[in-house]
Every structure is written in structure tokens, then in C-alpha cells.
Amino acid sequence: MSDALKMLPRSPQERVELCLDALRKIYPRLDLASHIIGDPITVSWEADPNFLGAFKGALPGHYRYTRRMYCHFRQDELPAAERGIFMAGDGVSWTPGWVEGAVQTALNAVWGIMHHLSGECDPANPGPGDRFDKLKPIELPE
Template sequence: MYSHFMQDQHEAGHKGIFLAGDDVSWTPAWAEGAVQTALNAVWGIMTHFGGGSSTQNPGPGDVFAEIGPLKLPE
């Protein structure tokens, strides 16, 4: 759920729904998780409608490859 805002790999019919709140974060029941997922969702909505972040202040999706969850080997 945490990385659902990264929708570039989704099929067209599965794009456009963005969730936010502490219940979809790594820190449930904390305001920090709600704020973090809200920022992620706003970035997702912005890019969904063709917007973008400043190169001087990249959004969470712009740096997701560096800060996102690690993919563990099988």
C-alpha cells in the first residue's frame, strides 16, 4: 500500500486512485504517517494530471528509486 502512488507500471484502468492516511503508512496510528502518505498522494495526483516537481525540490516519486523500500531477493 505504501508505494501505490507510483502508478507508472499500472494498467490504465487501475490508475487514478490515491490513498492517504496513517492506515496505509509504515507508521499506523501516528500523524507522521498520515502526513507522509498525503504528500505521496499529492505527488501522485499531480503527476497523474501531467504536472511535475521542481528539479531543485523533487517530490517523493522523483526520488523513489533512492528512498523507496528495498526489493529483497526471493
């Protein structure tokens, strides 16, 4: 974010020049600029009116929502018609803004898909859904 904010006030052309200049130092023998065939487009998150910051999730009061999203991969209790879609990544993570949660939720989703298709883990190497009842985040009253 600190680097991105330095780019924010610059025009697209200035941003491109800054990036090319930095890349030139890393790849001195590569002429990246010669590969640009149109007007470059640059996007700055921080200039988006709906951008709420990297750590917009998991704030006080969000526990119930985060818990619901995080636990969605265990679908045995859901009505049959609501099973079969699995979410993974930063957006459903317990720790949004860190890659660790993205990886955790990906592993959860893989377990969920495997279980949905009647697969199972080696009992000697249980997956996240197998240990879920013991380790799941506690449910708080609404």
C-alpha cells in the same frame, strides 16, 4: 488509549458527565450542557469486536502489504485501467498509529495526483515520487 479505557466501563450518561465536567474546567464561562438537545451517543473503540488496537498494522509479516500500500502512489508501472486512485492516511502508512505517516502518505498522494495529471515538481525541489527509485523501500521475496 489510557484515558479512553477509563471511560470504557461507564454508561453513556456517565461518560457525558465526565466530559462535560472536564470541559467546564477548561471553559468555565461556557454552558455546553445547555446545547445538548438529544440523548448523547458515545462510542468506545475498545468495545468494538473488530478493534485490534492502535498498532495493529506493520507487525512482523506485514512488510509486503505495508510496502504495497505505501508505494501505491507511484503508478507508472500499473496497467492504465488501475491508475488514478490515490490512498493517503494512517491506514496506508509505514508507521500506522503515528500522525507522521499519515502526513507522509498525504504528501505522496499529492505527488501522485500531480504526476497523474501530467504535472511536475520544480527540479530544484523534487517530490517523493521523483526520488522514489533511489529511496523506495526494498522489495523482499514473497
